[in-house]
Amino acid sequence: MKKKGTLPRIGFLGTGWIGRHRMQAICQSKEAEIAAIADISGENAREAAKLAPGAAVVDSLDALLEMELDAVVIATPSASHCSQAVRALEGGLAVFCQKPLGRSAQEAQAVVNAARAANRLLCVDFSYRFTSGIQKVYQLVNSGDLGEVYAADLVFHNAYGPDKAWFYDAELSGGGCLMDLGSHLVDLALWFFDFPEVRSVSSSIFSAGKRLKGYSGKVEDYAVVSMVLANGKSIRLACSWNVSAGRDAVIESSFYGTAGGASFKNVNGSCYDFVAERFRGTASETIAEPPDDWGGRAAVAWARKLRLEGRCFDESADQLVQVAAVIDAAYGR
């Protein structure tokens, strides 16, 4: 356990692509000590150990729970997030979990309940909140500079789908592009407007060009969702895998107000480089540009909070259930 003045001791559960990326970011930040690594793939655990040479390599969450850690970063396939996060929280650890926290609002609620009961910090890697571009747009929207902001349009199209088989199995992933990419968009939209009650959600969901009616258990590759918030604001979002986008990806979050607009968008189809612009009628002004090394910032912010404020529960975790409930409603379940 963390003694006064020392770094929090954290473990990593799941060290595939994103787990190793976030591990590197936390290592470089020096906000925490990476004390242990657990992955069912020996190869991925060994790769991760190269990034944190002092870390013990163990074989399971059970083993991590016996190591007197302060916290765990969970970056396993999505189906495991709920059960692993609940066990870690019940074992007294703070948690940083990859999105989605659960495959449904019921799963997300179970994790938040466990965090509240254990009084432990729980955060999810909604990494786009931490890009410089989104931060600038957020400031404009919430400072009143754009007047009354009443509408948002968000898109996340990937011209390719995930490269791991489990993403295409609804039992393992919880859903397709809406769960994978749309969860970022739902989080961003609600976060910008301070998580008001959502009055209505409607959607059109497709798989290989065929409309899916109601919850089918099929993994979708195109989704359009419309939301009306209790404060009257309107949100439209669209996301896809494998669509002919003419480039690798189209990622945008635009906000419209009575005195102007602002938009965050990717550059030349990149998944990493973004600009942000402020609009006045037909004129636009660039307010953020690449380079911006944003990918690990949510993880580092969690580790810093852990170091400075300790492991206590943060009420903002309730937002995670609201995001999951919108996705449930869009799936018609």
Ligand SMILES: NC(=O)c1ccc[n+]([C@@H]2O[C@H](COP(=O)([O-])OP(=O)(O)OC[C@H]3O[C@@H](n4cnc5c(N)ncnc54)[C@H](O)[C@@H]3O)[C@@H](O)[C@H]2O)c1
């Ligand atoms: N925040 C983001 O922007 C973002 C980006 C990419 C991926 N993700 C999320 O991260 C998660 C992982 O995605 P990925 O692309 O890194 O997948 P991945 O398949 O590359 O990595 C998953 C790792 O978990 C390990 N694993 C599986 N079951 C385990 C278990 N029971 N115990 C320990 N280890 C186990 C696997 O061996 C693998 O190393 C997904 O939920 C995905 O949605 C989030």
